[in-house]
Amino acid sequence: MKKNDQKTPIFDQYQQEVMTTVYSVLDRVKCEMMERKYISKEIYPVFRIQKELCGIVEKSIESPGIFNEEFDLQSPPAYVTGDFAIETFGLAKKLKESPQTLSSKVVDGINREEHTEFIDKAVAVGPFVNVEAKKNILYASTLSCIATLGDKYGESDINAKKVVVVDYSSPNIAKPMGIGHLRSTIIGQALANLYEKTGYSVIRDNHLGDWGTQFGKLLFAYKHWGNEEDIEKNPIEELKNLYVKFHNLAKDNPQMEDEARVLFAKLENGDPELTILWKRFRDWSVIDFEKMYERLGINFDMHIGESFFIKEAEKVVQDCLSKGICRIDDETGAVVVDQQDNLPSFLLRKQDGSTLYISRDMATLKFRNEIFNPETILYVVGSEQSLNFKQFFSLARRAGYLPDSVKAKHIDFGMVTKEGKKMSTRRGTLIELNDLIEQSVEKSREIFSKKNPSLIGEKLDEIFEIIGVGAILYNDLHQSRIKNISFDWDKMLDFEGGSATYLQYTYVRIQSILKKIDETFPGESDIVLDESNICFETKNEFSLAKKLMEFPQIIAKAQKTDSPHDICTYLEELALLFNSFYNDVSILKTGDDTLRISRIMLSRSTANVIKNGLALLNIRVPEKM
RNA sequence: GCGCUUGUAGCUCAGUGGAUAGAGCAUCUGGUUGCGGUCCAGAGGGUCGCAGGUUCGAUUCCUGCCAAGCGCACCA
Numbered sequence: 001m002k003k004n005d006q007k008t009p010i011f012d013q014y015q016q017e018v019m020t021t022v023y024s025v026l027d028r029v030k031c032e033m034m035e036r037k038y039i040s041k042e043i044y045p046v047f048r049i050q051k052e053l054c055g056i057v058e059k060s061i062e063s064p065g066i067f068n069e070e071f072d073l074q075s076p077p078a079y080v081t082g083d084f085a086i087e088t089f090g091l092a093k094k095l096k097e098s099p100q101t102l103s104s105k106v107v108d109g110i111n112r113e114e115h116t117e118f119i120d121k122a123v124a125v126g127p128f129v130n131v132e133a134k135k136n137i138l139y140a141s142t143l144s145c146i147a148t149l150g151d152k153y154g155e156s157d158i159n160a161k162k163v164v165v166v167d168y169s170s171p172n173i174a175k176p177m178g179i180g181h182l183r184s185t186i187i188g189q190a191l192a193n194l195y196e197k198t199g200y201s202v203i204r205d206n207h208l209g210d211w212g213t214q215f216g217k218l219l220f221a222y223k224h225w226g227n228e229e230d231i232e233k234n235p236i237e238e239l240k241n242l243y244v245k246f247h248n249l250a251k252d253n254p255q256m257e258d259e260a261r262v263l264f265a266k267l268e269n270g271d272p273e274l275t276i277l278w279k280r281f282r283d284w285s286v287i288d289f290e291k292m293y294e295r296l297g298i299n300f301d302m303h304i305g306e307s308f309f310i311k312e313a314e315k316v317v318q319d320c321l322s323k324g325i326c327r328i329d330d331e332t333g334a335v336v337v338d339q340q341d342n343l344p345s346f347l348l349r350k351q352d353g354s355t356l357y358i359s360r361d362m363a364t365l366k367f368r369n370e371i372f373n374p375e376t377i378l379y380v381v382g383s384e385q386s387l388n389f390k391q392f393f394s395l396a397r398r399a400g401y402l403p404d405s406v407k408a409k410h411i412d413f414g415m416v417t418k419e420g421k422k423m424s425t426r427r428g429t430l431i432e433l434n435d436l437i438e439q440s441v442e443k444s445r446e447i448f449s450k451k452n453p454s455l456i457g458e459k460l461d462e463i464f465e466i467i468g469v470g471a472i473l474y475n476d477l478h479q480s481r482i483k484n485i486s487f488d489w490d491k492m493l494d495f496e497g498g499s500a501t502y503l504q505y506t507y508v509r510i511q512s513i514l515k516k517i518d519e520t521f522p523g524e525s526d527i528v529l530d531e532s533n534i535c536f537e538t539k540n541e542f543s544l545a546k547k548l549m550e551f552p553q554i555i556a557k558a559q560k561t562d563s564p565h566d567i568c569t570y571l572e573e574l575a576l577l578f579n580s581f582y583n584d585v586s587i588l589k590t591g592d593d594t595l596r597i598s599r600i601m602l603s604r605s606t607a608n609v610i611k612n613g614l615a616l617l618n619i620r621v622p623e624k625m
Numbered sequence: 626g627c628g629c630u631u632g633u634a635g636c637u638c639a640g641u642g643g644a645u646a647g648a649g650c651a652u653c654u655g656g657u658u659g660c661g662g663u664c665c666a667g668a669g670g671g672u673c674g675c676a677g678g679u680u681c682g683a684u685u686c687c688u689g690c691c692a693a694g695c696g697c698a699c700c701a
Contacts, residue, residue, distance in 0.1 A: 077644060089643060089682090099643095099681095128644065172701070213700060261699080306701090334699060343697095344628085350699040357701050384695050386629060391698095414630080415695075422695080451663070479638060482630070484694070491637075496663065497649040498638085505663055513660045520660095569639060572648075576665095583657085583665040603660095625663095 060109020082130030099127030208305030216264030441468030474500035
């Protein structure tokens with residue numbers, strides 16, 4: 001079918017708007033590359049210790065560079081004395097020596113070293129080396145580092161000057177956004193934050209599902225049952241009703257699907273009337289989505305969407321045909337990509353000539369590479385699409401749209417299920433995001449106004465909003481991505497144990513302590529002691545500081561493995577350690593001035609890290625609750 | 626039928642080629658006249674789905690099987 005390139009003025013105007021946004025994002029990224037002040041990895045005690053220990057170990061076994069920069073700082077099990085542990089099995093294999101020989105060599109090397117910054121001494125236990133740190137140095141430099149960096153503690157330059165495009169949320173415009181798209185939105189935003197904090201310049205792209213056969217369906221429904229008045233009043237609700245009505249009737253009238261496809265093909269050929277309608281649907285939806293994004297604290301650089309790429313998608317098909325990696329099917333006339341790399345064959349263009357998801361995605365990929373030159377592209381999309389992404393990446397590599405230098409990752413995640421079944425618009429089991437947020441916020445209002453009746457004032461609504469929204473975000477992020485989440489109102493709104501609320505509460509409690517301190521010892525809550533004066537007394541205090549020290553490393557690992565839930569696990573452990581410390585000693589009653597102020601610094605550092613950690617997950621902390 | 630993912634404590638989930646597999650909830654015991662108990666400490670509870678294999682060592686890697694979920698061209 002011959003393409004009609006005469007788009008309506010509306011479409012042209014829309015394309016120009018998109019390009020304006022794209023170039024402003026590009027400017028921002030270029031600027032960032034030149035001017036961003038990165039926090040050097042080298043200033044963090046955790047990385048300095050790692051480097052020091054690695055150096056000594058390599059020296060003591062006379063094998064410089066053997067770790068190849070992959071030396072991991074591990075902690076020994078709880079029942080073993082020692083701050084760090086090294087196991088020599090791996091080395092033994094590489095060097096063809098016995099683990100025991102190596103561990104005693106390493107221990108000798110460590111104990112022989114005189115001018116160390118953090119490392120004190122070591123003992124060998126069979127194949128293990130248990131290392132003791134200079135505890136006071138580790139403790140003081142960690143607290144001092146946090147006090148200096150504040151909100152920036154944890155950021156690093158590990159991935160400085162690299163660009164990542166994160167493609168996430170990507171709701172379909174013809175449908176209301178439900179809890180399924182929430183996962184992509186939340187995970188994508190957390191990953192974008194993680195990448196940014198390790199040095200990446202991040203481009204956040206909401207690749208709207210604003211094209212495709214579902215628009216044919218919506219146009220069909222609108223033409224048959226659409227009521228202007230109702231739509232004006234409540235556009236999103238009415239569009240949803242139309243969509244559901246279509247599906248209900250199409251079950252018994254399969255020809256409706258064909259008619260919808262015809263309408264979509266007309267739209268793709270630039271039918272002016274349909275284009276105007278399409279643009280209206282799109283605008284309404286975007287406005288509606290924006291409200292939700294704002295509430296969840298999600299921010300995108302652009303909402304380009306698939307519709308932008310339809311012309312280029314056709315060129316992609318032509319290009320692939322000329323490169324001989326796909327063919328026109330003799331019988332149907334559709335464009336087919338044959339079985340390759342053990343992947344089943346699939347279509348690149350429909351029989352009626354209109355584009356498909358994968359051809360538009362190919363064009364999108366080409367565009368992103370040409371304009372932004374990214375090091376990595378993340379596609380945050382549910383795992384039910386994993387076959388599609390394998391086909392897409394395989395085709396893109398063969399077509400030369402995805403050079404080996406560019407990493408493309410499908411960040412997959414499990415579904416949100418209800419009673420073991422996927423929730424969907426069609427089944428009517430979809431829970432809408434608005435309802436979810438409302439209910440969560442209401443629940444937090446209910447619980448906290450009862451628990452803490454003294455909580456009054458104008459900021460109350462904001463506090464409940466922070467708690468309610470935090471509970472939703474955390475519920476989604478605290479378990480590993482890949483697993484299905486079974487949807488359960490009670491669990492989602494459970495504010496106990498391993499929840500955002502527990503972490504927020506710990507933060508608030510620290511703020512309260514600091515306030516109390518200022519009443520008794522005015523001005524002490526924000527004193528920063530000189531490193532040489534910072535001290536501690538109990539084991540709990542040290543364990544807490546050691547945990548605080550690990551934070552930058554945890555961020556690096558969470559980014560590297562695309563696992564926001566590592567941050568959750570870490571924060572829960574941290575909060576537990578703080579609560580132990582809190583239970584153990586009274587800061588207010590600490591008589592010794594430097595010890596008391598050190599403890600205040602420790603508490604403030606903990607609050608700081610909880611805040612920074614939750615911020616990575618897009619969760620805010622209230623000042624009271 | 627083929628492919629992908631998952632299977633760890635009663636429940637929800639972490640974790641790992643190596644030292645005695647961990648949290649939260651639930652159950653039981655103890656602490657607290659507090660810096661906000663939405664806390665802390667402790668106990669019980671596990672053949673890490675089953676069976677083989679690789680390895681000095683496997684819950685982790687490989688193979689087979691069982692169970693659940695998802696996917697397998699004109700949807701996205």
